[in-house]
Amino acid sequence: MKVVIVGAGIGGLGAAVALNRAGHDVEVYESSAFLNEVGAAIHLAPNATRVLRSWDCDFKELSPVPCEAINVYSADFKLFLAPVTLKEGQELVGTKDPWLLTHRVDLHNALRSLAERGFQGRSVTIHLNSKVESVDAETGEVHLQDGRVVRGDLVIGADGLHSRTVQAVVSNGRDKVSTGQKIFRFLIPMEKVEKNPVAKRLVDKIGLSSTTAIGTPEQRMIIYPCRSGTILNCGVIRAASEADDLAARESSWLNAGSVDDLVAGLSDFDDGVRGFCKLAEDLKLWSLVTRDPPPTFVKGKLALMGDAAHPMLPHQGQGGAQALEDAAALGALFASDTAPEKVGELLEIYNEARYRHTVTICMFSRVALERREEVLDELRRFVPDATIAGNTPYGTWDSYPSREVERLLALRRTEKAA
Structure with a gap:
């Protein structure tokens, strides 16, 4: 055919x-x-x-980087949940396929x-x-x-x-349907992390073998590695205002965001999280709009x-x-x-x-x-x-x-x- x-x-x-x-x-x-x-x-x-x-x-x-788990931390950076692990999932499903x-x-x-x-x-x-x-x-x-x-x-x-x-x-x-949320997405090279004591302490704690979520259901930061561990992929999801929705109605990889705006919204988070986010590169911002x-x-x-x-x-x-x-x-x-x-x-x-x-x-x-x-x-x-x-x-x-x-x-x- x-x-x-x-x-x-x-x-x-x-x-x-x-x-x-x-x-x-x-x-x-x-x-x-x-x-x-x-x-x-x-x-x-x-x-x-x-x-x-x-x-x-x-x-x-x-x-790739093999992933072993999703680890969830509170906004003050205390581990309280690991809802998904590779070992448990593979045993439950009966598979050896990697994550x-x-x-x-x-x-x-x-x-x-x-x-x-x-x-x-x-x-x-x-x-x-x-x-x-x-x-x-x-x-x-x-x-x-x-x-x-x-x-x-x-x-x-x-x-x-x-x-x-x-x-x-x-x-x-x-x-389109708005979810009332917006997302900051950015990358941070590990080379940059290694030169910054605040960011390095955070990464040393979470490691490079898992996906890390930090925060609350209302505002959450996600971090995980890629490119053989040389780059950290990061996203911060938070509630969007009406102005945000209008400004970024059409989701796009090309919508630039502001590091100052990103960090300003993290006042309830651990100092290490805010310091880490200041290293953000290639920062994008858009509303989570869907259909x-x-x-x-x-x-x-x-x-x-x-x-x-x-x-x-x-x-x-x-x-x-x-x-x-x-x-x-x-x-x-x-x-x-x-x-x-x-x-x-x-x-x-x-x-x-x-x-x-x-x-x-x-x-x-x-x-x-x-x-x-x-x-x-x-x-x-x-x-x-x-x-x-x-x-x-x-x-x-x-x-x-x-x-x-x-x-x-x-x-x-x-x-x-x-």
Whole structure:
């Protein structure tokens, strides 16, 4: 089949790799030129590394740091909780898949390399500077801003939070929802930390083998390493004022923030935390604005995936992982001998396999782990019988999208035979 993918982020490239390996001709259309890739670090929990391993991804290319736990400290820097540990999670799930921390750009480069390298003599074609204007879900036509029209037997909408492809499924799909929060994101080189006694004491205490959260559910700082431990990735999430929302309504990696504003809001925090934050580099600030998920991820020949389908915010650390799971599900569904007329039927299985799971994580990603009850009613608009029980971080680790697809395919065959 001819597969057209809109967007070459983590999800789009993951889908390209999966569908290329499944035996299809894949073309990706990306609006940017890939000249200045930006972003911060990313969690790759075992459900994500499991997918990457199945694609023969070389983890060394990610320059990762193994993660052993999430440790939570109070604002005055006293350890009081370790809600997630690798050892416990692996034992509960029965897996040996690693938990890695990597820079988003390193993951993106590794996926692009896998896509362009191809599989069994067939590689993925990536078209840069190719902004998509709209998609016709029924015909599989993708209309580009420069007037070109391309067609696919299967079209994948992987164009993120600001998706245009979502409008082919639901007309108001791009309407934004503010969570009333804003986030400062920044990087600090370890070389800089080593020269600053205040920052060094903080890092020596938390170490470089975990993700650290400091503060309260109302304002929390997250720190974890990437690039083989040479860079610390940091984020501070706090309530946003109306002025903040207006100033940074559209979330973007390019919105600059102020170190003075960052530090000024940390008056209740330990002196070491404030001193550490004064070293911030490449500081970005934006409101945590998101979208509600559409009522379905599929229509005609179109499947939405990643943030185009279920926009994730930082609280669950699962945005990239769920996009990779979507990609794995698509690769498992569309065997090399799939007839184009079967696309619609198979996409319904994709929707069944992924909708409940990802929308639940999507809605819970809007708040800290201990505040999930606050969004439960919102979640039930999309998943009426949703509950909090079982939706722990370990629950996301115990996810095998290919197995779920195989189970649903077998169920369909049984129903048809009956």
